[in-house]
Amino acid sequence: MMRNEQEFVRWLKQIAPKPRGRLKLGIGDDAAMMAVSPGRDVILTTDLTIENVHFTHALHSARSVGHRALARSLSDIAAMGGEPRVALVSIALSERTTAAWVKGFYSGFLALAERYRVAVIGGDTSVVKGTILIDVIAVGEVPKGKELRRSGARPGDWIFVSGSLGLSSLGLTLLKSRTRRGRKSAEEKAAIRAHLYPEPRCALGRFLSQERIASAAIDISDGLSTDLQHLCEASGTGARIWENSIPGPWWPVPSRFSPGEMLHFALHGGEDYQLLFTVPPAKVPRLPRRFRGVELQRIGEVTRPRKLHLVREAGREETLSPAGWDHFRKP
Amino acid sequence: MMRNEQEFVRWLKQIAPKPRGRLKLGIGDDAAMMAVSPGRDVILTTDLTIENVHFTHALHSARSVGHRALARSLSDIAAMGGEPRVALVSIALSERTTAAWVKGFYSGFLALAERYRVAVIGGDTSVVKGTILIDVIAVGEVPKGKELRRSGARPGDWIFVSGSLGLSSLGLTLLKSRTRRGRKSAEEKAAIRAHLYPEPRCALGRFLSQERIASAAIDISDGLSTDLQHLCEASGTGARIWENSIPGPWWPVPSRFSPGEMLHFALHGGEDYQLLFTVPPAKVPRLPRRFRGVELQRIGEVTRPRKLHLVREAGREETLSPAGWDHFRKP
Numbered sequence: 072m073m074r075n076e077q078e079f080v081r082w083l084k085q086i087a088p089k090p091r092g093r094l095k096l097g098i099g100d101d102a103a104m105m106a107v108s109p110g111r112d113v114i115l116t117t118d119l120t121i122e123n124v125h126f127t128h129a130l131h132s133a134r135s136v137g138h139r140a141l142a143r144s145l146s147d148i149a150a151m152g153g154e155p156r157v158a159l160v161s162i163a164l165s166e167r168t169t170a171a172w173v174k175g176f177y178s179g180f181l182a183l184a185e186r187y188r189v190a191v192i193g194g195d196t197s198v199v200k201g202t203i204l205i206d207v208i209a210v211g212e213v214p215k216g217k218e219l220r221r222s223g224a225r226p227g228d229w230i231f232v233s234g235s236l237g238l239s240s241l242g243l244t245l246l247k248s249r250t251r252r253g254r255k256s257a258e259e260k261a262a263i264r265a266h267l268y269p270e271p272r273c274a275l276g277r278f279l280s281q282e283r284i285a286s287a288a289i290d291i292s293d294g295l296s297t298d299l300q301h302l303c304e305a306s307g308t309g310a311r312i313w314e315n316s317i318p319g320p321w322w323p324v325p326s327r328f329s330p331g332e333m334l335h336f337a338l339h340g341g342e343d344y345q346l347l348f349t350v351p352p353a354k355v356p357r358l359p360r361r362f363r364g365v366e367l368q369r370i371g372e373v374t375r376p377r378k379l380h381l382v383r384e385a386g387r388e389e390t391l392s393p394a395g396w397d398h399f400r401k402p
Numbered sequence: 403m404m405r406n407e408q409e410f411v412r413w414l415k416q417i418a419p420k421p422r423g424r425l426k427l428g429i430g431d432d433a434a435m436m437a438v439s440p441g442r443d444v445i446l447t448t449d450l451t452i453e454n455v456h457f458t459h460a461l462h463s464a465r466s467v468g469h470r471a472l473a474r475s476l477s478d479i480a481a482m483g484g485e486p487r488v489a490l491v492s493i494a495l496s497e498r499t500t501a502a503w504v505k506g507f508y509s510g511f512l513a514l515a516e517r518y519r520v521a522v523i524g525g526d527t528s529v530v531k532g533t534i535l536i537d538v539i540a541v542g543e544v545p546k547g548k549e550l551r552r553s554g555a556r557p558g559d560w561i562f563v564s565g566s567l568g569l570s571s572l573g574l575t576l577l578k579s580r581t582r583r584g585r586k587s588a589e590e591k592a593a594i595r596a597h598l599y600p601e602p603r604c605a606l607g608r609f610l611s612q613e614r615i616a617s618a619a620i621d622i623s624d625g626l627s628t629d630l631q632h633l634c635e636a637s638g639t640g641a642r643i644w645e646n647s648i649p650g651p652w653w654p655v656p657s658r659f660s661p662g663e664m665l666h667f668a669l670h671g672g673e674d675y676q677l678l679f680t681v682p683p684a685k686v687p688r689l690p691r692r693f694r695g696v697e698l699q700r701i702g703e704v705t706r707p708r709k710l711h712l713v714r715e716a717g718r719e720e721t722l723s724p725a726g727w728d729h730f731r732k733p
Contacts, residue, residue, distance in 0.1 A: 103446045104482070115436070116433035159447075206492045206526070
């Protein structure tokens with residue numbers, strides 16, 4: 072570990088990109104500052120990343136932890152249709168945390184930040200007896216009146232998701248299974264990579280908001296079933312989704328997982344950080360099938376009755392119960 | 403505890419002041435939003451509050467923990483000369499945390515927020531196996547070009563502090579001493595109150611910035627010696643302060659503490675959240691002796707040699723070593 076806080080702050084100032092342009096002040100003063108463009112509102116989000124809850128040392132490299140901690144917050148900005156601008160990171164390190172871990176964490180964090188042109192302008196640090204805890208604050212901008220809320224879905228709107236669902240939880244399951252030490256297939260590697268290095272859908276969120284295509288949006292962090300319920304509850308609606316339209320790159324099913332397990336990953340697996348959004352029928356023609364290489368798949372429709380339904384392959388309709396991540400679930 | 407996260411978010415939405423005016427969106431969407439006035443920059447700060455590091459259940463009520471967690475961040479905004487606007491709070495609760503504790507925490511947090519017209523617009527929650535950890539993000543505004551930085555002090559500037567120093571650590575020491583169960587003096591009660599419910603100096607910070615009186619400022623969160631070093635390091639200067647000018651309400655010394663102990667509280671005790679600021683000699687006449695009931699006391703001067711000196715009562719000059727709070731100190 073660094074010897075003291077000042078040494079840590081000096082090191083972080085060296086490796087973090089310098090504030091420039093509309094960033095007035097970076098790490099090292101009482102607070103950080105940024106300028107906001109006229110005609111834009113500020114978007115703020117904060118996400119906790121906790122050792123043994125969101126990551127473990129056995130499964131996640133420090134670099135992946137840094138990437139994932141920032142990706143979660145950037146994904147919230149994406150779901151609002153915003154452009155991420157700056158991030159702050161508060162980190163409570165354990166007494167056992169090594170300097171190598173801290174450097175790995177920041178290298179993952181800063182690499183993602185640089186790719187999305189996000190400046191890291193501040194934070195707080197402490198050392199605790201327990202496990203590592205990280206809180207990432209991301210700040211973005213959105214043109215006034217163009218933010219994507221959860222509450223704008225209306226009955227009859229179509230429901231879309233970006234990319235593949237369940238990939239991250241499949242990847243996590245593969246990481247946990249120590250029995251398969253052998254060569255991994257390309258699909259398995261892709262699933263593990265989706266878990267360790269998820270990609271926030273910032274460009275897609277901005278497109279959906281600035282073209283005024285989506286009526287509501289949320290990012291899938293807790294799992295499709297749970298996040299769909301969040302969106303429907305905020306909008307005062309229900310939803311019907313079709314099992315056979317839910318996108319996953321693993322069809323046909325790898326032999327070691329049953330179709331039921333795969334469906335469970337897709338419906339309830341969290342941390343994919345894809346966008347779930349609704350589009351009024353009249354605007355659907357303006358939505359491309361792919362956006363910058365990411366598939367946009369229709370999976371269902373918004374309904375007036377405030378319930379979630381899943382249409383199974385045989386056409387049978389079932390109640391869909393939210394069974395994704397609950398932050399109050401015991402670790 | 404609440405049964406699940408949604409129940410918690412619903413409860414928090416009920417008790418938190420509703421977003422209004424320039425706040426566009428409060429708790430419950432992917433992110434929070436705020437509008438920024440033209441001609442103003444945004445100030446951002448984040449502070450960790452950790453069980454058994456910054457508070458213990460034995461000494462601090464839940465209400466005090468909530469108050470102190472927010473006060474720390476508001477004090478950072480004050481030290482920048484900003485006006486606090488919104489706050490977000492990320493909280494990792496322990497499995498043993500009771501609903502009564504959570505309600506006490508938010509009642510202390512929200513009471514202070516309301517007094518400073520700060521809207522609580524978001525955050526994150528989780529449950530951990532270890533101890534409670536809270537991260538508070540405060541966001542404020544400052545007219546462009548008027549922020550108070552740490553780096554503006556120049557040799558010859560006078561050094562001032564607001565209020566009394568060491569009161570909070572005296573209060574903490576009194577709280578810890580279980581031997582004195584009897585009646586506490588008014589001074590002892592004031593010290594304990596200063597520790598449990600510190601007051602951020604937001605109005606003073608705004609006054610010093612908007613009247614362009616201070617050349618540099620920092621809040622005294624880690625202790626005078628440490629925060630003076632932070633200010634001097636950022637400014638590329640040193641400082642000389644006079645022992646007998648350091649303000650404390652405990653002179654004459656209560657019999658149970660030696661003069662040396664009292665000086666230690668004043669020089670190195672943290673968490674007073676007073677402002678330490680520098681004023682060019684030509685501007686000193688514009689500085690009142692009191693501001694809204696808070697004394698503004700000259701304690702020394704900025705020097706060119708990059709060292710800190712303490713002038714003792716006898717006129718003897720000693721090197722002053724920073725010995726306040728270090729966030730990397732083992733808990």
